[in-house]
Amino acid sequence: MQASTRAFVKRGGAACAAAAVLLCGSFSVATAAPTAEPTSASTNTAEASYTATPSATGSDTAALPSGLAEAIDRDLSMSVEEFNAQGALAATAADVQAAAVKADPNALVSVKSGTINVQAAPAAAVAAKTAAGTAKVSISTVQATPLSAKVDAASVDALMAAYIGEFGAGRLQSVMVNGNGEFVIRTGDPIGSKVTATARSFTAAAKPSAEDFAAKYGNVKIEAASGPATPLATDVTNGQGYLAVDEPINKGGTCSIGWNGFNAAGDPAIVTAGHCTGDGALTNTLLTDPEQEPTITKDKDSGDILGPLGLFGTSQFGGPGNSPLTIPTDWNGDKNKLNNIGTDVAVMNKIDENLNQLAKVTDWKTPADPKASGPKVTGVSDAIVGTDICKSGRTTGWSCGTVTEVGVFAVGGTTYPADPAKCDPVPTVAECDDIRAVRGFGSTNLKADRGDSGGAIISGNTAVGMISAGTPEVITYGVSLTDALKHTDGYTVKIFLETPKVTTTAPVYREGAVTGTVTGAPAGTKVTVTIDGVETKATVGTEGKWSVKAPNKFGTFSVTAQTTNGYSTSETTEASIEVIKETLAAPAITSPAADSKVLTPATTLAGTGKAGATVELSGDAKGTAVVGADGKWSFTLTPGLDVGNYTVTAKQTLEDWNDSTSTSSSFSVVLAAPAITSPSNGQQFAFNEGPNEITGTNIEGATVKVTVNGKTYDATVVNGAGSVALGARLAMGTYAVTAAQEVGGTWSVDLGSQLASGTYTVTVVQRVDDLDSLTATSTFTVLAEPKPEPTTPPATQAPTAPTTAPTAAPTTAPNNNDLANTGASSSLLVLGGAGGLLLLAGSAFLLIRRRNNAG
Numbered sequence: 001m002q003a004s005t006r007a008f009v010k011r012g013g014a015a016c017a018a019a020a021v022l023l024c025g026s027f028s029v030a031t032a033a034p035t036a037e038p039t040s041a042s043t044n045t046a047e048a049s050y051t052a053t054p055s056a057t058g059s060d061t062a063a064l065p066s067g068l069a070e071a072i073d074r075d076l077s078m079s080v081e082e083f084n085a086q087g088a089l090a091a092t093a094a095d096v097q098a099a100a101v102k103a104d105p106n107a108l109v110s111v112k113s114g115t116i117n118v119q120a121a122p123a124a125a126v127a128a129k130t131a132a133g134t135a136k137v138s139i140s141t142v143q144a145t146p147l148s149a150k151v152d153a154a155s156v157d158a159l160m161a162a163y164i165g166e167f168g169a170g171r172l173q174s175v176m177v178n179g180n181g182e183f184v185i186r187t188g189d190p191i192g193s194k195v196t197a198t199a200r201s202f203t204a205a206a207k208p209s210a211e212d213f214a215a216k217y218g219n220v221k222i223e224a225a226s227g228p229a230t231p232l233a234t235d236v237t238n239g240q241g242y243l244a245v246d247e248p249i250n251k252g253g254t255c256s257i258g259w260n261g262f263n264a265a266g267d268p269a270i271v272t273a274g275h276c277t278g279d280g281a282l283t284n285t286l287l288t289d290p291e292q293e294p295t296i297t298k299d300k301d302s303g304d305i306l307g308p309l310g311l312f313g314t315s316q317f318g319g320p321g322n323s324p325l326t327i328p329t330d331w332n333g334d335k336n337k338l339n340n341i342g343t344d345v346a347v348m349n350k351i352d353e354n355l356n357q358l359a360k361v362t363d364w365k366t367p368a369d370p371k372a373s374g375p376k377v378t379g380v381s382d383a384i385v386g387t388d389i390c391k392s393g394r395t396t397g398w399s400c401g402t403v404t405e406v407g408v409f410a411v412g413g414t415t416y417p418a419d420p421a422k423c424d425p426v427p428t429v430a431e432c433d434d435i436r437a438v439r440g441f442g443s444t445n446l447k448a449d450r451g452d453s454g455g456a457i458i459s460g461n462t463a464v465g466m467i468s469a470g471t472p473e474v475i476t477y478g479v480s481l482t483d484a485l486k487h488t489d490g491y492t493v494k495i496f497l498e499t500p501k502v503t504t505t506a507p508v509y510r511e512g513a514v515t516g517t518v519t520g521a522p523a524g525t526k527v528t529v530t531i532d533g534v535e536t537k538a539t540v541g542t543e544g545k546w547s548v549k550a551p552n553k554f555g556t557f558s559v560t561a562q563t564t565n566g567y568s569t570s571e572t573t574e575a576s577i578e579v580i581k582e583t584l585a586a587p588a589i590t591s592p593a594a595d596s597k598v599l600t601p602a603t604t605l606a607g608t609g610k611a612g613a614t615v616e617l618s619g620d621a622k623g624t625a626v627v628g629a630d631g632k633w634s635f636t637l638t639p640g641l642d643v644g645n646y647t648v649t650a651k652q653t654l655e656d657w658n659d660s661t662s663t664s665s666s667f668s669v670v671l672a673a674p675a676i677t678s679p680s681n682g683q684q685f686a687f688n689e690g691p692n693e694i695t696g697t698n699i700e701g702a703t704v705k706v707t708v709n710g711k712t713y714d715a716t717v718v719n720g721a722g723s724v725a726l727g728a729r730l731a732m733g734t735y736a737v738t739a740a741q742e743v744g745g746t747w748s749v750d751l752g753s754q755l756a757s758g759t760y761t762v763t764v765v766q767r768v769d770d771l772d773s774l775t776a777t778s779t780f781t782v783l784a785e786p787k788p789e790p791t792t793p794p795a796t797q798a799p800t801a802p803t804t805a806p807t808a809a810p811t812t813a814p815n816n817n818d819l820a821n822t823g824a825s826s827s828l829l830v831l832g833g834a835g836g837l838l839l840l841a842g843s844a845f846l847l848i849r850r851r852n853n854a855g
Contacts, residue, residue, distance in 0.1 A: 075400035075445075076388050083400075084375075086388040087460010089114065092135045094382035094482075099131035100124040106154045110179045111386030119181055152219045153183045156407035159220065160437075161338045163187075166213060169325050169410055169435045170427055173225035174477065176405030176442050179385045184405055185214065186225035186475070188424060227420060228412040228435050229469035229477055237370045238361040238377065238456040239392025241293050242272075242309050244282040252282055254303060256393040256455035258466040259377070259481070260357035262567040263313075263349060264490030268357055270310060270348040271491055272454035273466050273479065274317035275436075277346045279414045285309040285348055287355070288394065290367040294451065295397030303394075308352045315346035316487050317413065318436025324413055325437040341408055341437040344468045345484035346454075347491050359496035359568065361456045363390075364397035374398075375461055376496035379522055382482050383441040383457070383464040390459075391478075393452025393467055401446030401476070403459075409477045411436045411469045438468055440479040448476040457481075463493050497563040500527045500546070502575035509582040510552045510656075518544045518563050518570075525565045531577070532557045537564075550579050554656075584660035587615050587633070587652045592667040599774060601640030602669045605648060608632055613652040619664070620646040627652065641669045643771055671773035674698045674747065674766040679780040690755035690782040694762055695748040702766035702773075704747040709760055719745035757784045 072083045093109055093116045100107035104124030110117045117138045118128045125139045153159040160175040163185060171188035178184055187210055214220045238259055245252035255276035263269045276282070289304040290296070318324055319340025326339040351357065359377045362370035374392065383389065383403045390400040413434035417423060423432035441464075448455070449472050457465040457478045465478035485491060498519040508514065518527060518540050525540045529548045538546040540563075551557060556578045563570035587609035592598045609615055609627040617623050617635060625633040646669065651662040676696045685691060694715075698704050704715035747766075764776045 072390065072400055075390075075447075076402075078388070083388055083390075084460040086111075087458070087462045089116070089135065090384050090387035090459040090464070091379060091381040091462045092116065092132060093384035093387065095131045096128045096135075096137065097382060097384060100128040103127045108177055108181050109384060110177075110181070111384050112179055116384075117179075117386075153217045156183070157337060157341065159183050159185070159217075160341075160408055163210075163213060164325070164327065164338060167210065169228075169437075170423055170432055171225075171227045171425070172410045172435075173227060173229055173471075174405070174407065174409035174442060174475075176407030176409070177385065178405050181219060183217070183220045183407075184223055185210065185220065186223045188225055188227040225471065225474075227424060228410045228416065229471060229475075237358050237374070239364075239374070239394075239398075240290055240362060240370060241288040241303065241394025241451065243286040243288055243303070243305060244276050244278070244312070245284050245286065246278075246282050247284055249284075251278075253278070254288070254394065254451045255453045256395075256451065256467065258454045258456050259463055259493040260359065261491055261493045263347070266567040267349065268351040268355075269313075269491055270351060270357075271466070271481075271485070271488065271493065272346050272348065273468055274315040274322075274344045274346040275411070275414070275468070276454050277312050277315040277317075279317060279322045280312070280315055281414075283312050285312065287352075290362070290364070290370050290394075293364075293367070293394040293397075295364050295393075295395060296367050300395065300451075307354075309355070310348035310351040313347045313349045314488060316342055317344050317346075318342045318411075318438065322413070322436070324434050325410065338437070341439065343484045343487050344411070344436070344438045344440075344466075344479040345487055347488050357494060359494045361390075361392045361458050362398075363392060375458060377458065377463050377493065378461040378495050378520065379463070380481060380485070380493050380495070381459070381462045381464055382480065383459065383478065385441075387459050387464075389443065389446065389457050389464060389478075391446060391448060391452065391455055391457045391467055391476075393448060393455030395449045395451035396447050399447035401443040403441050404444050405442040406440075406480075407442075408437050408439055409442065409469065411438060411477075438477070438479055439483045440465060440468060440477055442470075442475050442477050444475050446476040446478075448472070461496075492566050492568075495522070495565060495568045497521070497525065497565055497568055497570035499571045499573050500561040500563050502559055502561055502573060502577075504575075504577055507578040507580040508550045510554070510579055511549045512579070513547050514550050514559065514577055515545065515547045516561060518546065520544070521563065522565060525563060528562045528564050530560045550577060554579050554581060581656060581658050583658035584610055584613060584652050584654055586660045586663040587613070587627070587650050589648060589650055589663060589665040592665065594665045595667065597668045597670045597774065599672060600643045600669045602646075602667075603637050603640035604634060605637065606632070606634040607650065609652045610654060610657075613654040613657075615650050615652045617648060617650050619649040621648045643669050643671055643768075645669075668771075670771060671699060671702070671766060671768060673774040673776035674702070674704055674764050676762060676764055676776050676778040679760075679762075679778065681778040681780070683780040685755075685780070685782045687757050687783050687785040688754075690757070691780075692751045692754045693748055694751065695746065696764060696776070698745050698747050698766045699768060699773075700744045702745075702768045704764060704766045706747075706749045707763045708749075708751070709758075713749040715747035715749045715764075717745050717747045755782050757782045 069080045072078060072080055076083065089111060093111050096116050096118060097107070097109040100109055100118055100120045104121040107118065107120035107124045107128070109128070115136045115138050116132060118125060120128060129137055129139060156175050156177060163172065163175065167187070173186040176184050210222045214222045238257055240257050241254060242257060243252055243254055253276065255272060257270055258272040259270065261269050261271050287306045287309040289306050292302050292304040294300045294302055316322060319342040323340045325341065328337065328339055358371050360371055361374045361377060363374040365373040383406060385403050385406055387403050388400065389403055390398060392398050413436045415431045415434045417429060417431050422428050448467050448470055452467045455467040456463065457467065463481055465481045466484070468477050468479040470476035498521070500516050500518045502514070502516045504514045504516070514529070514531065516527065518525065521540045521544050527538045527540060527546045529536050529538055531548070532551050534551070536548045538548045540546050556576055559575045559577055560572050562572045587607050589605065589607040591604065591606040592602060605617065605621055607615070608631050611627055611629050611631055613627045615625045615627060615633050617625070620641070621635070621637055623635055625635045627633045645666070647664055647666045649662050649664045652660045674696055676694070678695045679691050694706055694708065698717060700719055702717065704717055706713045706715050759779065759781045762778045766773045
């Protein structure tokens, strides 16, 4: 903290300004808010004197001090780690409670020895178990019992309504549930005797004792109390002290800051106790000096002002409009509700711009620099019975205890008499009816006193409430923070968020992923990332990871990243990224496929690539093709590739991309398969008429290899001249004959003998200049010999003469059109050798042309 001039007031001294009298004398809003009246001149002097000074500056990065561990060990006999674990368990327990109560309004949730204990109806028990996740949960299923059954109290509200219906609220302090599931009524009503009260809003004629009332329930007990609790407001990081005053400064009191936060628009705000405003009578707040607070000086009247803090906004102490607790006009003893059970909350707006509000609770170990010591605030939750809590306030500083009860407590309002005798045992003034009801929790071992009001109550790192009221050394009451915030029209608590890290260090491509992490990010956390002036909000996913896109252009760009959750933000991290050109992948050549054989002539190359890229072809084919939107490209070869072995290379280029590497495809352009003319595909032969020869046609000059059921033969090739049938005798004249095609030949394989019965597969390949053609295949069958008719009739049957002569087996079977036929059809046989050669003339022509060109 920077040095400051305590210009507004100093403790003691006859020459102190009138404002000092406000601090030196009785100056509180504990109950009736007594005031000190300065002269107008003194007031003017005081108003002109104070100087605003920031209470904390810099980043929230100080290491956890030993003082925090000492306080937790002293008050709770546990380590900081154990305390934080309890806070995490408390947050889970709050989720369990919300799920259980949604299904069963009478469900009871508490924490004991690291276990979340749930007493609820079966449906609510299932919901609670689901909400608990992996946390240890003990479930007790119960059936809800109506209050009229007079067995167990059903809820805090119902029990409180029933109690007030009989006794009034004049001496009631609280109705709460402890860790054993018992309802505890703290009251000043006599135990063991009858009570007769005069007629007023909270009384009836003659009532039984509180003891008699509790006896009607199996889970209710009575504890003595002096009556409604007294606000601890005589006397703001979270937990610091402040002075609440009116304008002009005539009266005021001291309280403690609850939670730094934000209003619904995201402007800086503070959340504190509502009774600190004196039911709205006090409008201004002044930050007091942590080094001069009672917890440091041990003087309850100490306190120096540092400067302005903020202006009070909405506040509520009790029911709406600061209303006291009342019985409904239609009360008939059966209604389980009361009017105006409320909260104790106030907000401050227009926070002094020189103040640096932190998501941290000071533990008063370093008063000169409050932010240097104390836990960070990482979330907001409910207080659960059995969880460990600590509070921070200007009067008693840092103390820890346990949530022993949850429910509703009654607090004397601003007009409630300062002298309890006026309301005990019978109220003598109307102000005794000013009793405010607040939802919250109680702790019998949490130390607090006047001036701690509004101070932060935290469980681990989770904000759970604010100091509201209590009886010193007996019980301290905290207002439920989750409930209080519901009455503030959108105010939220500032939470600590870790600074994000940018994990991307290597160059990225355009619109590539820029990634990072955030440690311990609560649900709903985002990271605001700005790259090249463009802001993007990334959602933090599992394991705290986040990602955004890089710019769609090249260069080196600065990156800033900041964690956000609601209006809470972390410190900003800075980094840089380099966006570089991406290298295109090599295109693919899909046709002809690598190492494939295609029939001559090959006229098309095709493949795939990046849409819009240009594919450059080289090698045995040269040219370009553009990849279409479907990622495919094709290139037409003119003229087509003749018989031979070829290699084609391709790469692709595209603007703002690096050229791809090259890809190659080697393939062969081959001759057509020779024809198999006999036997034809699918032909069948009688058992004694199997063929002894395989024949077919080939290209001129080719050699032919024939394989029959795995045995290979070198076919005999006969080249011959072609012929053309003119259809009629030529008339007298001179004729010019031009041969457009070269002729081929025939081939044959002598098998040496007729093939026996069986199925035969013939494959034929022709070769020219060491290049093999495609393969022709044909399958035929030689049928098995028929079994002879029996010559001797069976012994048991007389011989019968045949009625018809046996039919001879056919010499050939009909052609099966369903079978593949790569040879010539049977109709070709009638054409003769020259006719068959003409079918291959085209291939022969290509071959001869290739030879001539090669020469």
